[in-house]
Amino acid sequence: MAEKSFDNWKKIVVKVGTSTIVQENGQINLPIIGQLVQTLCALRNQNREVVFVTSGAVGVAINQLGFKERPNEIPRQQALAAIGQADLMAIYNQNFSFYHQITGQILLTYDVFDNPKMLENMLNALRELLKMKAIPIINENDVIAVDEMDHQHSFGDNDCLAAMVTKIIDADGLIILSDVDALYDRNPHEFANAKAIKRVGSITKQVINLASGKSNLGKGGMLTKLKAAKYLLKNDKQMLLLPGSEPDGILKALSGQEIGTLFANEYK
Numbered sequence: 001m002a003e004k005s006f007d008n009w010k011k012i013v014v015k016v017g018t019s020t021i022v023q024e025n026g027q028i029n030l031p032i033i034g035q036l037v038q039t040l041c042a043l044r045n046q047n048r049e050v051v052f053v054t055s056g057a058v059g060v061a062i063n064q065l066g067f068k069e070r071p072n073e074i075p076r077q078q079a080l081a082a083i084g085q086a087d088l089m090a091i092y093n094q095n096f097s098f099y100h101q102i103t104g105q106i107l108l109t110y111d112v113f114d115n116p117k118m119l120e121n122m123l124n125a126l127r128e129l130l131k132m133k134a135i136p137i138i139n140e141n142d143v144i145a146v147d148e149m150d151h152q153h154s155f156g157d158n159d160c161l162a163a164m165v166t167k168i169i170d171a172d173g174l175i176i177l178s179d180v181d182a183l184y185d186r187n188p189h190e191f192a193n194a195k196a197i198k199r200v201g202s203i204t205k206q207v208i209n210l211a212s213g214k215s216n217l218g219k220g221g222m223l224t225k226l227k228a229a230k231y232l233l234k235n236d237k238q239m240l241l242l243p244g245s246e247p248d249g250i251l252k253a254l255s256g257q258e259i260g261t262l263f264a265n266e267y268k
Contacts, residue, residue, distance in 0.1 A: 014053070021033055037098075056084070058080045102133065106125065175239070181196070182242075183261040198261060201233075
């Protein structure tokens with residue numbers, strides 16, 4: 001991946017999952033959030049358009065209320081999403097304001113992508129935010145979309161949501177920050193000799209079989225990331241899977257350093 005240049009990535013979608021911004025003990029990972037915000041602002045300073053897709057509202061609320069785990073009851077999940085979304089945005093706004101970076105919140109459901117008028121309205125607002133040099137912060141609307149709370153129509157901790165946004169706004173690529181720093185040939189948590197796969201050109205059954213694991217607080221896992229990659233490859237888009245523990249890895253990867261896994265069609 002070292003020979004790959006990302007200079008042409010002028011519009012980028014960056015997605016972060018719950019497991020990156022909320023630690024295993026339930027504590028909010030404020031240092032990582034600070035590093036992530038600094039990195040996103042650095043991308044803006046490179047004159048790149050940045051759209052930020054974040055999970056973590058329920059995880060943040062679980063921490064704020066002192067819950068030990070994510071509840072199963074849908075109304076309680078809705079309430080946690082409402083509480084956590086406000087707290088999550090407050091944390092982001094506090095960090096972005098340090099760099100004088102404007103942000104704007106957009107909450108989405110599948111209905112938006114299925115309804116041409118709603119989609120047009122969303123895109124118009126998003127384009128205006130980018131014209132204002134703001135960073136749109138997108139999350140799934142778990143308060144309203146009750147059917148998504150039981151995961152029947154979930155975006156999968158926002159992996160698929162980020163991929164759909166990448167395609168619909170014609171971004172140059174999607175960067176997913178994960179608790180796993182790359183796609184491996186076997187589970188790195190179980191096998192010490194697991195090797196990172198630097199580039200994937202197609203999502204085959206063999207690649208799908210490599211997916212395993214899911215965070216306790218979030219809804220996603222490697223499988224949803226591979227589904228997102230498959231969707232993007234089908235639409236001639238690219239995706240980078242990078243370690244969430246090192247947000248500045250985004251800048252390193254875009255400068256050509258061999259980090260994480262690049263999903264790109266073979267002819268790219």
